[in-house]
Amino acid sequence: MRILFICLLACLLLLQxxxxxxxxxxxxxxxxxxxxxxxxxxxxxxxHINETMDENSCxxxxxxxxxxxxxxxxxINTFILADxxxxxxxxxxxxxxxxxxxxxxxxxxxxxxxxKKPARKPKCQYEGIKLTNRIVAVRCQNGLPxxxxxxxLNFEN
Ligand SMILES: *[C@@H]1O[C@H](CO)[C@@H](O)[C@H](O)[C@H]1NC(C)=O
Numbered sequence: 001m002r003i004l005f006i007c008l009l010a011c012l013l014l015l016q017x018x019x020x021x022x023x024x025x026x027x028x029x030x031x032x033x034x035x036x037x038x039x040x041x042x043x044x045x046x047x048h049i050n051e052t053m054d055e056n057s058c059x060x061x062x063x064x065x066x067x068x069x070x071x072x073x074x075x076i077n078t079f080i081l082a083d084x085x086x087x088x089x090x091x092x093x094x095x096x097x098x099x100x101x102x103x104x105x106x107x108x109x110x111x112x113x114x115x116k117k118p119a120r121k122p123k124c125q126y127e128g129i130k131l132t133n134r135i136v137a138v139r140c141q142n143g144l145p146x147x148x149x150x151x152x153l154n155f156e157n
Contacts, residue, residue: 040146044138048148049087050111053079055128058113063122073115073124078148080136081109091140101137101149110134110151 046065053061058077067077080087090104113126131151139147 035142037141037144037146040141041144044144044146044148045084045087048078048080048145049082049084050079051081051083053081053111055111055130058111058126058128059124062113062124062126068121068124071121073119073121075115075118077113077126078136078151079111079113081111087145088143090136090138091143091145094140094143096140098139098141098146100139102140103152104136104138107133108136108151110136112151 047067050061061079062074062077067074069075086106086108089106090102094102096102109130109132112129112131114129116125116127119125131153134151134153136151137149138145139149
């Protein structure tokens with residue numbers, strides 16, 4: 001009788017260990033974190049995509065979105081005036097993870113915000129310029145834009 005009881009206890013313990021391992025494998029205990037490129041894209045989206053951005057809103061948008069370089073003002077920040085999907089499509093089928101610049105096939109309207117004079121957060125004053133027909137260069141990571149590299153004037157138009 002006693003041996004039976006000990007056996008039962010051992011069995012229960014074993015079951016718990018097995019269940020714990022299964023849960024861990026299924027990611028129930030440690031929720032899977034977002035892939036790194038999704039987090040980087042999220043940051044890119046906030047900093048660089050706004051379909052309705054206008055050139056007079058640099059100061060307020062940059063402040064609202066908390067775009068700084070540590071405690072200093074960022075010297076330049078560009079907003080692409082397009083919907084998310086058109087911007088994402090720059091990286092479609094792009095396998096060069098982060099290593100080289102990818103140029104957009106599509107041309108975009110952009111607002112370039114240039115810092116007027118060096119200053120500290122949050123007293124950043126920008127001059128905004130709207131440009132059209134720009135090819136933009138980004139870095140892609142697993143099919144998502146994660147870094148803005150600049151814009152290129154397209155002369156063939
Ligand atoms: C885009 O910029 C405008 C100002 O030009 C602002 O009112 C709007 O909230 C911004 N949209 C997003 C999605 O950040």
